[in-house]
Ligand SMILES: [Zn+2]
């Protein structure tokens with residue numbers, strides 16, 4: 001149990017370091033990791049803008065986060081709860097007792113929505129879904 | 136192996152559970168002498184016939200293990216497919232959609248196989264999903280490190296210039 005707590009703390013340290021780094025990146029910048037898909041094709045993928053969205057969430061600018069990547073921003077609280085429960089289950093039981101309880105329907109809906117989102121944000125009529133830095 | 140009492144993972148050869156202190160009850164685990172066909176993941180479902188065929192070839196005589204034939208479970212537990220589906224999806228969003236997508240596809244294939252009850256196949260698919268996930272994460276980290284080093288070099292170069300010219 002002590003070992004698991006130590007591992008969790010180490011992982012939490014790196015995650016926190018990454019979040020602090022992201023917090024202090026410039027406005028409109030994400031983690032600085034370019035999207036390979038976007039670089040090659042010029043189209044936005046369903047993940048484009050998610051690190052900028054996370055940065056905006058850290059700055060509590062939720063509307064801007066939605067405009068960078070809506071599906072990521074919507075999924076974020078669910079993910080946070082899931083990972084929180086995972087960590088608890090790991091520390092308490094040494095294994096994952098959470099995943100088996102997750103509704104697969106929800107996951108399929110999210111994957112389908114992400115795919116659709118990735119297509120729509122490249123279509124002019126839905127250009128409001130493309131990542132944009134608000135003034 | 137996991138503790139029968141609390142479910143915690145046990146160290147190999149442990150006599151007592153490190154978590155709850157329960158004595159470890161060793162089930163006789165059947166260890167095949169060579170890499171057996173039926174335990175190979177990615178090779179499709181394990182069929183009872185294929186094992187008997189294998190036996191009839193005479194090349195392989197298993198040690199006396201009556202329970203084994205009665206319960207030919209190769210991979211007893213359902214592999215954790217949900218976790219890897221979520222992790223692959225997160226990877227698509229956060230760093231590396233190429234490796235993330237490959238990882239996601241394998242994780243989903245594993246989930247489908249597990250739903251059909253083919254846990255050996257599922258475990259193989261999940262293994263592949265894990266590999267792609269970690270490759271992507273490694274590449275992402277490498278990129279971040281490179282980026283930080285370049286920024287640091289840029290700052291250092293700027294400082295050097297300032298010192299030299301002013
Ligand atoms: Zn992208």
Ligand SMILES: [Zn+2]
Pocket residue numbers: 138139140141142143152153154155156157
């Ligand atoms: Zn125990």
